[in-house]
Amino acid sequence: MKLVKSLLLGSAAGIAAVAGAHAADLPSRKSAPVEYVRVCSAYGAGFFYIPGTDTCLRVGGRVRAEYAVGTRFGDFQDSYGTRARGRLNIDARTATAYGTLRTFFRYELTNNSGIYNVGAITPFNTGIVVPGTTRAFSSTGSSPNLDLAFIQFGPITAGRAQSFFDFYANDYNFASTRTSDTRLNLLAYTATFGSGFSATISAEDRVSGTSNRELPGVTFNPNTGAFGAAVVQGQDFPDLVGSLRVDQGWGSAQLSGAVGQRKYAVGNTIVAGLAPVDGDEMVWAIQGGVKINLPMLAAGDNLILQAAYADGALGYLGWYPGSFGVGRLGALTLADASINTLTGSVNNSSGFSLVAALKHYWTPQLRTEITASYSELKLKYNNAGTFGAFPRSLDPKEYNIAANLIWSPVSGLDIGVEVLYTHLDIRNQVGVVDNFNNRSTILGIKNDDALAGRFRIQRDF
Template sequence: MKLVKSLLLGSAAGIAAVAGAQAADLPSRKAAPVEYVRVCSAYGAGFFYIPGTDTCLRVGGRVRAEYTVGTRFGDYQDAYGTRARGRLNIDARTATAYGTLRTFFRYELTNNTGLYNSGGVTPFNTGAVIPGSTRGAAPTAASSALVDLAFVQFGPITAGRAQSFFDFYANDYNFASTRTSDTRLNLLAYTATFGSGFSATVSLEDRVSGTNNRELPGVTFTPTLLGGTYGTAVVQGQDYPDLIGSLRVDQGWGSAQLSGAVGQRKYSVGLPSVAVQSPVDGDEMVWAIQGGVKINLPMLAAGDNLILQAAYADGALGYIGWYPGTFGVGRLGGLTLADATLNTITGSVDNSSGWSLVAALKHFWTPQLRTEITASYSQVKLKYIDAASFGAFARSLDPKEYNIAANLIWSPVSGLDIGVEVLYTHLDVRNPVGEAQNYGGRSGILSIKNDDAWAGRLRIQRDF
């Protein structure tokens, strides 16, 4: 009996061993490796590798709520406005043998009421410039969408919609109150770096594609005294975009930049009604120059800095923050602004010119509490007539303006700003004009040469 048991157990063990050996030879299905999201530290906080690639991606954005009160000029005009804006940023970067390949995209959705809404105020108080609104342009519609930025950077090349390389202080301190160039537009640029923080850029920039088209050149014309009637003065197409050049240095003490711009503007006006007058047109060269410096002030507090900037423009006032259309403060509202005048008496094109000075200071009272103060002063010499005020007599208004703005912002946690802001604007014109009325017209009873306005805002903003 014992012999039989031993034979059976031995046979079973042999069969199991053979079966195991055969099973080991059969193909088996293994679990696929799991791709985990990895942190990418090469480009700063918030970047991670897209699984399966060597591209680093950062997804961020902003939500801002604004509540603004402006100077009330009459019962017809709204005295407050609200805005809700959402922003999405996508930043993708890849290291290559030619340098970093970067793609950046920013998209904004906005809802406005009152002072922010184009239907809320007539005329809009462009002098006060509601905080956060576009300088020189009418407020946006109740709801709007905007591709704010969309560009590719490959080594020294920048192509797409980006911040103008002419700009230095571009309303960096939350205000849109200063007279400064702050434009995002379509461009093609080449940047050369020389080491020690020095760089130089040459950029071709399409001013017509600027933010809210606020870089479109404006033109008006001086009426002739010979009795003929001209057609509407118009801006014709440009043969090439504006050429921008800039020299920049970024070091531990701060940064500085010198930039210049040259461009072409073409104007024309229709034929007059009498034969003794000739049609007027012009092909004008325009230019601008700007210098700025940013000085870090760590001896006051970490993060403190001071910005100083000066700019001059001839025939392209957008480079100093004056944009074609209407301008004015309160009772001076609704005055016409243009880059050039088609003079139907002399048969010439006269460019408007102007300059601006900007100062901005940021100070941290504590790491969570800061103040930003900005101020600008500008003068413009306009070769134009304000027809609503002067009829057929050509007289220049030559506006002079200063803006002062300040805020107090509390950041209780990272990425959250809660603050109040106040703006003051004063405008002088060279010759008296009829007082603007509540309905948008002008009064011949009272002529004024200056006026001022106030605006304030409560802002709650979350960046992520």
């Protein structure tokens, strides 16, 4: 009996051992490792590591709603307008042995109506409109915009970025503040020297700039005052921009300059025997600006002062196509240069602008920015306008004053009101454009004003 029991126990033990051995040989099913999203603190708030990579990503954007009213000059214009804008930002950065590799793009979609969508008036300035524009034309419009798209690798910046000529470029879209605020296609190299000092050289394509920051040329006959459009020819090279900059605890300062080429042509039929005119002119601009932090007033306070001069490239002053003409003055011609159809000479327009901006925080949630600009242009052509038939130079002088009051009850949310006053003087009288009848009168004026107000709600994330 004992022998039988021993045999049974031994057999059971053997079977258990064999079964265990076979079980160990079977494949096991293990759960895959979970890749959790990790916070990336190297580049500031909002960045996280893309799973499986060493690249940090931040996704952000903006939604803005605006409601504006402005000076109305006739029944053919709206006295109000609305705007809805959505913005998406993608920022990806990777640390490398050569420095940070950054890729950034910003895409916007905008819908405008009324005074936001009148003609080609850029940048926004309610009150400065093309007289006689019908509501059917200006009622609404939607537009996509690739605002920024660039790569930064060490000292190199390539793609669509803010011009390195710019210094004060505000985000309030008062915009008739005469300052260069341009995003365009460029290729730049920035050298850093320590203690906040840097220098940049940039090749910039002005034709690719926001709203085409290049003014056309015109032709004129000094005997009759007749003028027309000149043919803009292709450039041999993009504008070259250089800047010296310092950023320190007290604030920042920048000195920038630009040089470029403009080519114009016109078939000369005024004087028999003269060959067609072909003009090739160099243009240039220079600008200096300083930003002074004012923590003794309140945290975040600062004062910005800026001055610029341009010869043959008025876009560097913030004067753009369609931006000349206030109310009853009409859409007067503004050009970078003119060609004399009798002599064939090409003459550049020139001008300067002065800008001041003060930002003050009344409380951490309540702030105000006040901006002012003054500019003068010397236009090298005679514009008879709509008054009389004799040659005249208009040479506009303009000043703008704008202010806002913005409340930020929670982080990323702005609710506020903004006002803008614009005054324009020209050298000689032009005919008053009667917008109610959509015609010009023989009465002449030399200046006009515009007033605008806006309510804005904006969420940044």
